[in-house]
Amino acid sequence: xxxxxxxxxxxxxxxxxxxxxxxxxxxxxxxxxxxxxxxxxxxxxxxxxxxxxxxxxxxxxxxxxxxxxxxxxxxxxxxxxxxxxxxxxxxxxxxxxxxxxxxxxxxxxxxxxxxxxxxxxxxxxxxxxxxxxxxxxxxxxxxxxxxxxxxxxxxxxxxxxxxxxxxxxxxxxxxxxxxxxxxxxxxxxxxxxxxxxxxxxxxxxxxxxxxxxxxxxxxxxxxxxxxxxxxxxxxxxxxxxxxxxxxxxxxxxxxxxxxxxxxxxxxxxxxxxxxxxxxxxxxxxxxxxxxxxxxxxxxxxxxxxxxxxxxxxxxxxxxxxxxxxxxxxxxxxxxxxxxxxxxxxxxxxxxxxxxxxxxxxxxxxxxxxxxxxxxxxxxxxxxxxxxxxxxxxxxxxxxxxxxxxxxxxxxxxxxxxxxxxxxxxxxxxxxxxxxxxxxxxxxxxxxxxxxxxxxxxxxxxxxxxxxxxxxxxxxxxxxxxxxxxxxxxxxxxxxxxxxxxxxxxxxxxxxxxxxxxxxxxxxxxxxxxxxxxxxxxxxxxxxxxxxxxxxxxxxxxxxxxxxxxxxxxxxxxxxxxxxxxxxxxxxxxxxxxxxxxxxxxxxxxxxxxxxxxxxxxxxxxxxxxxxxxxxxxxxxxxxxxxxxxxxxxxxxxxxxxxxxxxxxxxxxxx
Amino acid sequence: xxxxxxxxxxxxxxxxxxxxxxxxxxxxxxxxxxxxxxxxxxxxxxxxxxxxxxxxxxxxxxxxxxxxxxxxxxxxxxxxxxxxxxxxxxxxxxxxxxxxxxxxxxxxxxxxxxxxxxxxxxxxxxxxxxxxxxxxxxxxxxxxxxxxxxxxxxxxxxxxxxxxxxxxxxxxxxxxxxxxxxxxxxxxxxxxxxxxxxxxxxxxxxxxxxxxxxxxxxxxxxxxxxxxxxxxxxxxxxxxxxxxxxxxxxxxxxxxxxxxxxxxxxxxxxxxxxxxxxxxxxxxxxxxxxxxxxxxx
Numbered sequence: 001x002x003x004x005x006x007x008x009x010x011x012x013x014x015x016x017x018x019x020x021x022x023x024x025x026x027x028x029x030x031x032x033x034x035x036x037x038x039x040x041x042x043x044x045x046x047x048x049x050x051x052x053x054x055x056x057x058x059x060x061x062x063x064x065x066x067x068x069x070x071x072x073x074x075x076x077x078x079x080x081x082x083x084x085x086x087x088x089x090x091x092x093x094x095x096x097x098x099x100x101x102x103x104x105x106x107x108x109x110x111x112x113x114x115x116x117x118x119x120x121x122x123x124x125x126x127x128x129x130x131x132x133x134x135x136x137x138x139x140x141x142x143x144x145x146x147x148x149x150x151x152x153x154x155x156x157x158x159x160x161x162x163x164x165x166x167x168x169x170x171x172x173x174x175x176x177x178x179x180x181x182x183x184x185x186x187x188x189x190x191x192x193x194x195x196x197x198x199x200x201x202x203x204x205x206x207x208x209x210x211x212x213x214x215x216x217x218x219x220x221x222x223x224x225x226x227x228x229x230x231x232x233x234x235x236x237x238x239x240x241x242x243x244x245x246x247x248x249x250x251x252x253x254x255x256x257x258x259x260x261x262x263x264x265x266x267x268x269x270x271x272x273x274x275x276x277x278x279x280x281x282x283x284x285x286x287x288x289x290x291x292x293x294x295x296x297x298x299x300x301x302x303x304x305x306x307x308x309x310x311x312x313x314x315x316x317x318x319x320x321x322x323x324x325x326x327x328x329x330x331x332x333x334x335x336x337x338x339x340x341x342x343x344x345x346x347x348x349x350x351x352x353x354x355x356x357x358x359x360x361x362x363x364x365x366x367x368x369x370x371x372x373x374x375x376x377x378x379x380x381x382x383x384x385x386x387x388x389x390x391x392x393x394x395x396x397x398x399x400x401x402x403x404x405x406x407x408x409x410x411x412x413x414x415x416x417x418x419x420x421x422x423x424x425x426x427x428x429x430x431x432x433x434x435x436x437x438x439x440x441x442x443x444x445x446x447x448x449x450x451x452x453x454x455x456x457x458x459x460x461x462x463x464x465x466x467x468x469x470x471x472x473x474x475x476x477x478x479x480x481x482x483x484x485x486x487x488x489x490x491x492x493x494x495x496x497x498x499x500x501x502x503x504x505x506x507x508x509x510x511x512x513x514x515x516x517x518x519x520x521x522x523x524x525x526x527x528x529x530x531x532x533x534x535x536x537x538x539x540x541x542x543x544x545x546x547x548x549x550x551x552x553x554x555x556x557x558x559x560x561x562x563x564x565x566x567x568x569x570x571x572x573x574x575x576x577x578x579x580x581x582x583x584x585x586x587x588x589x590x591x592x593x594x595x596x597x598x599x600x601x602x603x604x605x606x607x608x609x610x611x612x613x614x615x616x617x618x619x620x621x622x623x624x625x626x627x628x629x630x631x632x633x634x635x636x637x638x639x640x641x642x643x644x645x646x647x648x649x650x651x652x653x654x655x656x657x658x659x660x661x662x663x664x665x666x667x668x669x670x
Numbered sequence: 671x672x673x674x675x676x677x678x679x680x681x682x683x684x685x686x687x688x689x690x691x692x693x694x695x696x697x698x699x700x701x702x703x704x705x706x707x708x709x710x711x712x713x714x715x716x717x718x719x720x721x722x723x724x725x726x727x728x729x730x731x732x733x734x735x736x737x738x739x740x741x742x743x744x745x746x747x748x749x750x751x752x753x754x755x756x757x758x759x760x761x762x763x764x765x766x767x768x769x770x771x772x773x774x775x776x777x778x779x780x781x782x783x784x785x786x787x788x789x790x791x792x793x794x795x796x797x798x799x800x801x802x803x804x805x806x807x808x809x810x811x812x813x814x815x816x817x818x819x820x821x822x823x824x825x826x827x828x829x830x831x832x833x834x835x836x837x838x839x840x841x842x843x844x845x846x847x848x849x850x851x852x853x854x855x856x857x858x859x860x861x862x863x864x865x866x867x868x869x870x871x872x873x874x875x876x877x878x879x880x881x882x883x884x885x886x887x888x889x890x891x892x893x894x895x896x897x898x899x900x901x902x903x904x905x906x907x908x909x910x911x912x913x914x915x916x917x918x919x920x921x922x923x924x925x926x927x928x929x930x931x932x933x934x935x936x937x938x939x940x941x942x943x944x945x946x947x948x949x950x951x952x953x954x955x956x957x958x959x960x961x962x963x964x965x966x967x
Contacts (some may be wrong), residue, residue, distance in 0.1 A: 110912060512831045512833065514787070515822060517780050517782075517821050519812075519814040520776070520815070522810035594870075601810075603813065606773065606810040607778060609773065610810075611893075612870045615872075616872060619872060631876075632888070632889055633889065658812070662776075
């Protein structure tokens with residue numbers, strides 16, 4: 001995704017230099033409150049972090065100085081996990097309240113984990129107070145940002161939306177396909193016309209058509225004032241670009257440079273020492289890591305997959321991870337409680353991993369999957385604070401939104417194919433532990449235990465992670481020395497040289513040409529005449545038995561080829577052929593006719609039950625053609641025997657003439 | 671009988687079509703023979719529960735029919751994507767199309783093309799994910815529809831612009847398997863969707879002597895899988911509305927526990943035109959009827 005703000009950077013720099021002129025007076029006042037009193041181009045010490053300040057300035061510039069077309073589809077901030085998106089959302093709210101009189105704020109999130117985290121941050125105005133975002137003596141207080149969580153612990157419902165200031169909701173709660181969704185939308189948009197702003201957190205999670213439809217509903221409403229998307233992975237899970245405009249990027253290298261996030265270090269064992277194999281819990285089938293179709297694992301979903309990491313490789317990988325956890329504990333030195341995060345293939349794999357951690361390695365491990373109750377989710381959110389668990393095992397539930405800075409080691413038992421989910425999961429370890437007694441620039445490591453066969457090179461490159469290969473199962477490191485200098489920060493030096501790369505055009509090669517297949521022939525209205533006019537071969541031969549004259553074969557022996565000839569004993573004439581009685585013959589003909597009727601009906605494109613339109617005309621046809629007009633029950637044995645010989649020709653003729661069968665079905669048989 | 675005589679409204683249940691058919695005949699005869707005294711003739715209807723009749727499904731509205739079929743197939747609706755009726759799969763990924771309810775409405779190449787184009791319009795088709803699959807559910811697929819699907823599939827390997835369409839007939843074992851696979855510990859769905867068809871009754875007749883005729887229902891074919899005929903009833907003076915089996919023709923077989931008797935002989939009371947009806951029951955719950963005009967000499 002391109003940064004749409006780059007062409008505005010020069011004008012933006014002038015705007016900052018000129019003391020944020022032109023913009024709303026209330027905006028200028030608020031920015032001066034957030035700025036360093038000595039240099040209003042910089043953020044106030046202990047206020048917003050530098051990149052948060054930069055992002056806020058750009059979105060304010062985009063809203064107040066750039067033209068309407070630039071911001072009205074929504075703006076997007078791409079900020080790395082751990083980069084403090086919540087504080088940015090909060091500061092934006094205060095600014096919109098002060099300068100644009102927006103009094104309602106709707107925060108949408110894609111899942112419960114994100115919702116829980118946002119609820120924790122916004123409850124009782126926590127984030128506003130902690131980061132000092134509301135100017136003393138201003139016309140607003142944190143009460144103006146009272147939180148209403150739709151369907152959360154507060155059990156708020158549609159009725160509570162009326163008059164609410166900050167509404168936190170899962171996007172699904174506004175889907176038109178559910179009655180509750182329609183009710184919520186009505187309460188939000190129709191019952192209360194107060195202007196509102198929309199915050200779409202983790203915008204990459206918007207693949208469903210319903211999500212788009214809901215956003216459109218909100219956008220086109222008269223009260224809509226502003227939309228801000230925030231995410232660390234701006235590409236959507238379905239590969240489509242997010243429809244909002246990206247104006248600021250704060251990526252992993254920049255965050256590493258500023259020591260805003262922990263430094264990722266990857267540990268991979270030798271492929272000969274640790275052979276990653278899996279067994280299907282249901283079928284017992286065993287596969288190597290490279291033999292598993294990981295896309296299929298993603299497609300089939302969690303419950304449908306049963307691949308469980310085998311005992312030996314799981315135990316080896318856990319050992320490597322526990323060595324890293326030991327190092328993390330030494331670094332923590334009692335100041336906090338480092339945690340191991342295990343990412344399993346499926347629920348069955350997660351259960352096995354949890355059992356192994358507890359029973360073989362004596363750890364206290366928490367299992368978090370959809371099958372666990374809500375307490376597991378609550379425990380997972382508090383895992384770093386209470387010290388009740390040493391490890392947490394999950395499949396896909398703990399992604400964006402689950403922010404526990406104490407996650408020091410991540411063990412990957414599965415492969416990520418998705419460019420969205422991989423970084424999201426690993427992002428869980430990038431948040432730095434910030435508390436008293438820890439220097440803001442003290443090196444912190446996120447150790448990731450990986451395997452070369454998982455082919456995650458793209459991911460480590462994306463995260464600028466150092467990769468350690470051939471790590472022994474029991475090997476120890478002193479990682480503090482290994483962190484080294486952060487990567488250099490990339491900055492634009494000469495804006496004149498910027499070129500704009502157009503968005504990729506639609507790929508011609510996937511445009512689907514219409515089919516050229518001929519449509520089927522129309523049902524014949526005159527099917528009776530057509531059926532009567534069917535021509536059959538002059539001689540009908542039905543092969544009833546085959547007489548073997550002999551079998552000749554060759555065999556290669558040390559002496560060369562030997563020929564063998566075997567002839568069956570002479571078969572007496574008539575032996576082995578069964579003569580059907582007249583009644584059996586009748587039954588045979590009826591069954592064959594019925595079968596032909598069914599095959600021809602299906603061939604012509606109708607469901608099998610409609611063979612009932614085809615069978616009676618066939619009875620009649622057979623009687624007229626080969627039984628001299630006598631019905632099967634009353635026909636003589638010889639005549640029946642004669643008719644039976646024509647059945648295979650009748651079948652072939654009818655399968656080729658779907659127009660006749662169509663006529664029987666659609667224009668009436670009787 | 672007692673309920674009817676007391677002027678009550680009543681519901682009677684039995685466990686098979688044959689039992690119901692025999693009882694129904696008894697009721698009608700009781701009424702005709704005034705066994706009910708002065709009570710009015712019972713006006714009753716017979717309903718069979720627990721089975722779906724293909725014809726009844728076909729009479730649903732387009733919307734109801736689609737919802738029913740998607741539900742059976744464990745696919746989700748609604749879809750806001752034009753030309754796609756639902757999605758199937760754990761994360762609802764495979765687009766599904768459902769044909770119209772009428773049994774005679776065949777699916778043709780045009781329908782296949784329209785669905786394939788709808789799939790090609792999806793972002794998932796164009797995106798990295800490269801979704802190329804779709805499922806079509808209908809009563810039947812015409813040769814043109816099958817050719818179109820083959821053509822779309824065969825483009826694979828030549829270009830990226832191809833679509834793999836699976837065409838599943840609603841009355842096929844394939845479709846039934848999807849329903850059976852939804853069985854859980856709490857419910858066995860293997861028999862949930864059984865389309866019950868009436869036997870296809872075919873009757874031939876011939877004159878034996880003056881006013882005396884032979885009728886044979888031997889050409890009759892049961893339409894349900896593994897079904898066999900269990901009973902044949904005759905009405906030699908059918909009024910075109912109420913079937914009243916002739917006495918002795920309610921239920922009879924070749925010896926005790928033997929095969930049902932498929933033919934009958936009857937001496938008409940006089941020459942003239944008679945309407946004869948034959949009703950056949952199979953052991954899978956299907957019941958079919960035939961009637962025809964006979965010029966008796």
